[in-house]
Amino acid sequence: MRHSPAVEVNGLVKRYGASVAVDGLDLVAASGQVTAVLGPNGAGKTTTVEICEGLRRADGGEVRVLGHDPVRDATALRPLVGVMLQDGGLPNTQRAGDVLRHVSRMYAEPADTGELTERLGLASFARTSVRRLSGGQRQRLALAVALVGRPRLVFLDEPSAGLDPQARRAVWDLIGELSDDGVSVVLTTHFMAEAEALADRVVIVDHGRAIAAGTVAELVDSGGTTTLRVEAAQPLDAAAMALALGPGFTVQSAGRTACSVSGPVDPGAVAALARGLADAGKQLTRLELGRRTLEDVFLDLTGRSLR
Amino acid sequence: MSETTVPGAPRAASVARRVAAQGTFEMRAVLRNGEQVMVTVLLPLILLVGLARATFVSLDTSGTTRIDLVTPGVLAFALMSSAFTSPAISTAFDRRYGVLRLLATTPLGPGGLLAGKLVGVLAVQVVQVVVLGGAGLWLGWRPDAAGIPAAIAAWLLGTAAWGAAALLAAGRVRAEAVIALANLVLVLLAFGGVVLPASVLPGGLEHVAGWLPSGALGEALRAALLHGTWAAGPLVALVAWAAALSAAAARWFRWSAA
Numbered sequence: 001m002r003h004s005p006a007v008e009v010n011g012l013v014k015r016y017g018a019s020v021a022v023d024g025l026d027l028v029a030a031s032g033q034v035t036a037v038l039g040p041n042g043a044g045k046t047t048t049v050e051i052c053e054g055l056r057r058a059d060g061g062e063v064r065v066l067g068h069d070p071v072r073d074a075t076a077l078r079p080l081v082g083v084m085l086q087d088g089g090l091p092n093t094q095r096a097g098d099v100l101r102h103v104s105r106m107y108a109e110p111a112d113t114g115e116l117t118e119r120l121g122l123a124s125f126a127r128t129s130v131r132r133l134s135g136g137q138r139q140r141l142a143l144a145v146a147l148v149g150r151p152r153l154v155f156l157d158e159p160s161a162g163l164d165p166q167a168r169r170a171v172w173d174l175i176g177e178l179s180d181d182g183v184s185v186v187l188t189t190h191f192m193a194e195a196e197a198l199a200d201r202v203v204i205v206d207h208g209r210a211i212a213a214g215t216v217a218e219l220v221d222s223g224g225t226t227t228l229r230v231e232a233a234q235p236l237d238a239a240a241m242a243l244a245l246g247p248g249f250t251v252q253s254a255g256r257t258a259c260s261v262s263g264p265v266d267p268g269a270v271a272a273l274a275r276g277l278a279d280a281g282k283q284l285t286r287l288e289l290g291r292r293t294l295e296d297v298f299l300d301l302t303g304r305s306l307r
Numbered sequence: 308m309s310e311t312t313v314p315g316a317p318r319a320a321s322v323a324r325r326v327a328a329q330g331t332f333e334m335r336a337v338l339r340n341g342e343q344v345m346v347t348v349l350l351p352l353i354l355l356v357g358l359a360r361a362t363f364v365s366l367d368t369s370g371t372t373r374i375d376l377v378t379p380g381v382l383a384f385a386l387m388s389s390a391f392t393s394p395a396i397s398t399a400f401d402r403r404y405g406v407l408r409l410l411a412t413t414p415l416g417p418g419g420l421l422a423g424k425l426v427g428v429l430a431v432q433v434v435q436v437v438v439l440g441g442a443g444l445w446l447g448w449r450p451d452a453a454g455i456p457a458a459i460a461a462w463l464l465g466t467a468a469w470g471a472a473a474l475l476a477a478g479r480v481r482a483e484a485v486i487a488l489a490n491l492v493l494v495l496l497a498f499g500g501v502v503l504p505a506s507v508l509p510g511g512l513e514h515v516a517g518w519l520p521s522g523a524l525g526e527a528l529r530a531a532l533l534h535g536t537w538a539a540g541p542l543v544a545l546v547a548w549a550a551a552l553s554a555a556a557a558r559w560f561r562w563s564a565a
Contacts, residue, residue, distance in 0.1 A: 053412050055563070078414045079319040089409025091401060093336060105328035106414045108318040149413070150317045 006184035013060035023208035036199035044208040082151030097126030135162030231286035244276025319414030329423020351385035378443035390469035398477035399485035454531035461527035464545035471552035478560030496521035
């Protein structure tokens with residue numbers, strides 16, 4: 001029997017005044033999997049997740065969370081869904097350990113707070129007030145709070161923002177274990193590495209719409225393109241290189257003497273590139289062939305300009 | 308297939324346990340915070356002892372003892388501080404830091420959160436009544452026992468009105484501004500017919516003050532505990548304030564800062 005998805009969003013629309021934050025977004029998060037919602041800041045990730053959590057109301061479209069309507073069936077959903085907000089949501093004046101124990105009291109059979117404390121390394125600051133915690137300590141406490149009710153589904157909004165590498169590793173390990181235990185995870189992130197490390201499926205969101213979705217491998221392989229990194233002893237001319245390679249390739253300058261090429265890089269393309277450089281009297285110093293990373297896919301889809 | 312019937316699905320604690328847990332959490336937050344203890348317990352205690360003992364402040368006691376006149380007023384002031392000042396400030400910060408939103412996603416829910424806050428306020432008030440009432444009795448206060456039901460009615464109605472006002476402020480105004488507003492309102496109103504009868508105020512103010520939720524609470528408590536009577540006018544005023552402020556809070560309260 002096929003499991004119904006943990007989260008199903010169809011044609012979601014949310015406006016704030018005149019601006020459209022979510023503009024017909026579709027999203028499916030499979031049961032028991034980690035789904036990463038990846039997008040630049042302001043893409044509509046947080047708004048989408050907050051609508052799924054029942055914190056905001058949609059202006060249009062359909063949202064099902066564990067088969068329920070997040071607003072109408074909120075009472076049934078709250079014990080099943082754990083939430084980590086982007087801004088933490090932790091009471092500043094309380095001690096970390098007290099906050100975790102307090103939230104655990106809302107559940108009939110909460111997780112063992114001692115075990116969570118150890119797992120996430122909270123013990124060293126359990127008696128410190130939330131106000132005095134570092135950003136990373138706060139994130140770990142917020143994650144523990146999201147998990148203390150043994151949820152079926154967790155929404156994690158930017159779970160590793162502000163974490164140092166060790167803490168990030170601990171958080172990633174824990175998220176991996178959650179999905180091993182059959183917990184569905186929906187996380188938002190703008191870190192490619194996080195999506196690549198954790199996600200069974202990635203949904204790339206931009207301007208309030210899902211513009212691509214699939215496994216990391218599917219997204220990276222789409223179009224069969226790979227990347228080529230070129231460095232030379234002399235300054236490189238991206239336009240001339242694109243001309244030498246022919247249609248289907250994009251060449252981006254990466255500094256005066258380096259370029260990156262993406263497109264259907266086959267042996268002929270490598271030869272054409274090398275010949276073009278030789279004709280122009282340029283000495284190759286480095287040639288690196290690589291698969292596209294999720295970052296390349298993301299930047300190709302969402303554009304490279306800052307915003 | 309249906310997720311609601313999955314065996315062993317996580318369950319919420321009972322409503323009573325959730326609300327009690329939130330109430331305890333809120334009460335401890337007040338009683339562990341020095342400033343809050345100052346405003347809700349120590350300041351009223353100083354007022355009580357000061358007004359009862361400092362005979363250089365002349366009071367028209369209309370034939371009653373100073374302590375009998377002053378204690379109900381100080382109780383009214385204390386109940387306002389716990390129903391308005393302290394929840395307005397803490398809820399404003401909870402709103403800013405997303406605490407209201409996070410707790411709303413737990414089984415506590417928005418309704419349970421409000422119920423828990425009310426339980427927390429009432430718990431702090433029980434502490435206030437015990438401490439201030441006890442101090443009053445020790446100083447010679449002899450309340451009219453027949454007025455206790457009326458006093459409790461005034462207490463609850465005043466708490467409803469001021470609690471709704473706290474949510475209205477916390478749900479609309481920036482947290483720092485709420486600190487200033489809540490303390491200012493407390494101090495201004497304290498002397499507007501709460502601690503002392505409105506009749507000590509100059510001319511025109513006397514009539515206005517008696518109809519404010521502060522003055523009405525003070526008058527209702529004084530009528531109950533001094534004379535054992537139900538003060539119909541002030542109690543009706545409190546009902547009207549409680550209804551109007553609750554409706555306003557329900558209409559304008561915001562859970563999130565953005």
